[in-house]
Amino acid sequence: MKHTLIILCLSLTTGLSAQNMSDYLPKNASYIISINFAELEAKSKDMDYTRFLEPLIKGARSRYYYGSTDETSSCDLISTSDLVRKPKDFGVDMQSAFYVYSTRINDISGTAYLFKLQNVETFRSQLKTTCHKKYEYQQRHIEQATMYSTKELAVAINGSVALVFVKDYNYYDADYSHDFSANGYVDSAFGAENEADNFRNDSLFYERLNSGKNLDYDQEVENVRSMTDTMITYRAKQRQEAKELEFVNQKFNGIFDLVAKLIIPQHDNMSSDRNFMKAQQGGHDAFAYMNVYSNFAQADFNPFSWNRRYSRDKEELVSSGNRFLTSDMSATYTIDFENGKAVLSSVNSYNKNVYERFRKIYDVKMDKDLFKYIDGENLLGYMSSSVDMKEMGKFYEEFYIELLESLPKRKKEQDIMTGIELFIAFLDKEMLFNTANGNMIFACTGFTDVKVKYTTYDYDDDFQKNETTEELVEKQPKMVFVSGIGNKENARKLFDIFSKFSVFTRLKDNVFAFYGNKYQPVNIFFALTDDAIIITNDANLVQNNLGGYPKNKQMSSDEKKFISKYNFAARINSQKMLEGIKDTYFKNGETLPWFSQMMTSLGNFELYSSKPEKDGIRVTAEVTLKDQSSNALYQILKMMSAADGH
């Protein structure tokens, strides 16, 4: 009885832990996306939200490279597009998280979809297992799971957990590198056997012709022909088929091995990752987790891998083990749709060494002198950042050197690192990181008139067409970028050097301009004051307000407080922005229905960052909507649908 209880407890524990889907997620996944279908479905009501899931649909893209026809795609083992768009039809448990992640085991990489099934039979019925050509599909059973695979796609079912794996395209994997049908079944044994058979027949023929008998020549040729070994071709074909099967099996073995590893709880899984679990337990509508270092180390992002990506050279790779700043890096992005508000949040996680550095980088407040350059009366939106540029420059110099040194590379490529270090040693860091001090505001302050030339035609008395150039006044958004100055001497030096370029016109000692051309019909002014570098297309600012706008025309104290409070801040006054667009671009105030819909629905946009915390820094973006009683997802989808003309 005791034993039975222990076994029961153990199996219950195992059962429970097996149900934790994060146990199935490998820790080396370069990204993981989690979707809460139940929430999205409920919040979107009758609107179609699946358009946002488009980037997650793999398979179709891979097939494009294979150049397959529609006929073959209709015979896919499973349609990943339908799976993501209509999970309910596939028996997916909508209450449980649906994961998409990228992984690589040995030479095979691809995208995996991991989800819990509510109805295994419904899912099984969606698999197209019967319409594949010979050698294009295999099915295998292992202790824990049933697996189905084609060359590009595999499906595994382990109890109520299912996995769909879409293999990445690999040039050297392509079938045409092993085109059996083109070679036919002519191998060396076929040639030898054929030769021997011909020799035997010839000998027989020779013997009979020389036997002294009176023979019918044509009949003898027929007789000898009938003695030819017809099994030679059959045997060659069998050998070839066995070889082909071996090759195909080898290919399938790779995929099956990978899928078999992924369909069971992972030894090193995401349950032990604190940042991932935090996002997981946050109950978000959707979130994405990026393993930053893993992404860098992968071939696509590793700058050292470009020249060996397509090489068969298996030279041993080296990397430095020093991961002082680059260990435990990850980024999590979450999205939640609430009533009247959509909240996007990102958390960049780092280790404790980085935290100390980040504290210094972000231990600054916005330089209040910059506010005076922003036209508060016409302010439509802005973005600001305040960081210690010197500290940031120092940090990223060390960070990237450590990162590059730690990436796998050939021995001879280590010299590139030495070269980079040498190059950095020669850089004037004071010029690079302290000309602008890290305090910046980028703002849109209404619309300005710009003269634009265009081509048209006039006609003479006989209606012969002549090309003419005319001028029209167009509205362009007024933009201003203001940056605080660290080292004034260096700022002046750079300003003077830049102003010498022939494309610029010096207007004053501290102002030069780029006058637009037919390719860029926009005038840009560059100005240097005692406390700021200003880049703008607002002529009024550089001509009349370089000392700053009067206090009553500056940004409101609420905006100033908001900017001063956060190292990164952004705010868009959507209503004012849309009204500006309406007045500028729509004649007589008449707009399209979708634009009106936006005007009646959209509230403001806000973005702000947290101070660095011990394990990460958070940036939050919020889109508010005027209707606070209805869910933001539903309202956004409705706006988009109106924009599409539905």
Next chain:
Amino acid sequence: MKTRRVIGLLCACLCLCGCFETIEEVTYTDSQSGTYLLTLNCSKSKSRLKALVKLDTFMGLNIPKQWEVSNYFNTASLAVEKVPGISQVNYTEDYTNFIFTFTFKFDKTETLNKAINAAAVSITNKSNLPYYNVFNSSEETFQRNKTPNDSMARLAKKSSQHLKLISGAKATAIYRFHKPVKKVSNSKAVISKNGKAVMLQQDLPKIITDPALFTNTITF
């Protein structure tokens, strides 16, 4: 699909440009043959178009890429070239000023009609497009016929808002002959000083709602 992309660009032009012009020129060098030139000038709206072509879709319509537009021209010119009696097919694309032209020489008006129909079929990829005589000519008259209600017009008609947005768009037709013109049927059409050319200018939204406004019968 192909049709939708062409319509996509045109409608997007219509909606965002507001101001653009199309110029149709038929110049007869003798009683039979001549040159056809079609110009689409969106130069006045080039700033907005530059922004627009960077998008994939606008208002649910696919915006074709530059290479796709080139493809349309290429396809059309290849189709027109195949029509017997057509020569010197040429097109120009100016993506700085957004001016596009399409021109060819024809040996008789019937061939001109065939070429226009061939271009329409090739661009829209619709082999079952009904054949339509754009022009008719005889010793005594030259006719510009009513454009059938094509898909673009239907699409634009769907929303009166779209038509309001293109209130500045113009369509011009110029027909030059080797002999003097006696009279024109369209009250908006004007005869040139030398009497051998006719020009008709109309607002494009009006033509879309009433294609008959662009018809004209010229009597010699």
